[in-house]
Amino acid sequence: MSDAQDHKKKMQQVQAEHRKKVSEKVDPGRGLVLINTGKGKGKSSAAFGVVVRALGWGQTVAVVQFIKGKWKSGERLFFEKHGLVTWHTMGEGFTWDTQDRERDIAAAKAAFGKARELMESGDYDLVVLDEINIALRYEYLSVDEVMDGLKARSDRTSVFLTGRDAPQELRDRADLVTEMTEEKHPFQAGIKAQRGVDF
Amino acid sequence: MSDAQDHKKKMQQVQAEHRKKVSEKVDPGRGLVLINTGKGKGKSSAAFGVVVRALGWGQTVAVVQFIKGKWKSGERLFFEKHGLVTWHTMGEGFTWDTQDRERDIAAAKAAFGKARELMESGDYDLVVLDEINIALRYEYLSVDEVMDGLKARSDRTSVFLTGRDAPQELRDRADLVTEMTEEKHPFQAGIKAQRGVDF
Numbered sequence: 001m002s003d004a005q006d007h008k009k010k011m012q013q014v015q016a017e018h019r020k021k022v023s024e025k026v027d028p029g030r031g032l033v034l035i036n037t038g039k040g041k042g043k044s045s046a047a048f049g050v051v052v053r054a055l056g057w058g059q060t061v062a063v064v065q066f067i068k069g070k071w072k073s074g075e076r077l078f079f080e081k082h083g084l085v086t087w088h089t090m091g092e093g094f095t096w097d098t099q100d101r102e103r104d105i106a107a108a109k110a111a112f113g114k115a116r117e118l119m120e121s122g123d124y125d126l127v128v129l130d131e132i133n134i135a136l137r138y139e140y141l142s143v144d145e146v147m148d149g150l151k152a153r154s155d156r157t158s159v160f161l162t163g164r165d166a167p168q169e170l171r172d173r174a175d176l177v178t179e180m181t182e183e184k185h186p187f188q189a190g191i192k193a194q195r196g197v198d199f
Numbered sequence: 200m201s202d203a204q205d206h207k208k209k210m211q212q213v214q215a216e217h218r219k220k221v222s223e224k225v226d227p228g229r230g231l232v233l234i235n236t237g238k239g240k241g242k243s244s245a246a247f248g249v250v251v252r253a254l255g256w257g258q259t260v261a262v263v264q265f266i267k268g269k270w271k272s273g274e275r276l277f278f279e280k281h282g283l284v285t286w287h288t289m290g291e292g293f294t295w296d297t298q299d300r301e302r303d304i305a306a307a308k309a310a311f312g313k314a315r316e317l318m319e320s321g322d323y324d325l326v327v328l329d330e331i332n333i334a335l336r337y338e339y340l341s342v343d344e345v346m347d348g349l350k351a352r353s354d355r356t357s358v359f360l361t362g363r364d365a366p367q368e369l370r371d372r373a374d375l376v377t378e379m380t381e382e383k384h385p386f387q388a389g390i391k392a393q394r395g396v397d398f
Contacts, residue, residue, distance in 0.1 A: 014294075042241060
């Protein structure tokens with residue numbers, strides 16, 4: 001058998017296995033719970049990539065940002081300019097900038113109140129809770145209240161939670177957990193954060 | 200000292216350390232080489248999130264897709280509709296669908312020829328080479344020719360390479376490498392790929 005025939009046969013097998021695997025999967029008939037966590041870069045940007053994907057299919061999307069309050073970011077500029085996404089930035093900035101725990105807690109609670117409203121409304125295919133894991137890590141929100149919010153959401157709504165240190169209870173509840181692992185980062189080489197790449 | 204004062208003091212320290220760290224970083228004066236690899240979900244979507252970020256700052260972006268030729272994807276529908284990105288899908292589909300190694304190699308070479316043109320033109324802040332690592336893994340492209348292409352690119356252009364199994368030589372060359380690790384995937388639970396989430 002020639003190399004070309006060999007390749008063809010192998011690919012036919014792979015194709016058949018792939019088709020079989022796909023045919024066995026079912027539609028869950030409900031939105032998914034998705035988590036991007038870990039120390040590596042790409043947690044929020046992958047969620048925003050999924051926002052683009054959803055918008056491409058004509059789906060409706062809302063974003064609540066829990067931490068990067070005052071920061072100007074490319075994603076926020078883009079989605080606000082094009083008016084395609086319901087966008088709420090309710091954190092007041094990184095916690096080391098506010099330096100006021102009570103104010104941070106109030107901001108996180110208000111943000112999650114808004115998030116609950118969006119998740120329960122039935123108006124959205126996708127709600128992104130950006131950096132919510134950080135609010136959990138600092139105990140500005142409790143895991144229980146976030147679990148309650150997920151449970152109370154509309155069946156049609158997928159929820160994407162981002163930020164490092166996702167708590168185990170949330171991971172157990174999720175349909176997808178990706179851990180972003182940092183193998184190499186420009187910061188290590190003394191390169192500063194780049195507009196368009198990092199924010 | 201009260202809890203509030205204690206928190207404030209701690210956050211002031213964190214803020215000072217953060218500012219010091221940031222102030223020591225420099226602008227490289229050139230585009231970066233960025234890699235998302237690993238088996239987990241989020242490699243391409245994180246690159247498309249960075250596309251959004253770049254567009255938000257008014258930067259120019261091109262995308263070359265090496266593998267998902269015939270597939271309709273939300274990201275492609277979105278960016279084509281809004282006409283914001285130079286988009287080339289030059290693969291003819293997954294390799295198990297074409298079943299013709301020579302045709303796959305020709306498609307990969309043509310795609311990389313286009314990619315070189317875009318990277319060298321000086322017209323783009325960001326060029327995404329989506330799933331190029333798969334073309335490398337199947338040896339449709341050589342690592343040397345990709346390294347040459349990166350070397351010949353315009354100084355202003357950052358390049359984002361995605362796909363599992365990024366070769367070591369590319370990792371060594373890159374400014375950023377994130378490994379997406381799959382902790383949990385809906386597929387494992389028998390859930391089929393979801394429009395808006397997976398494609």
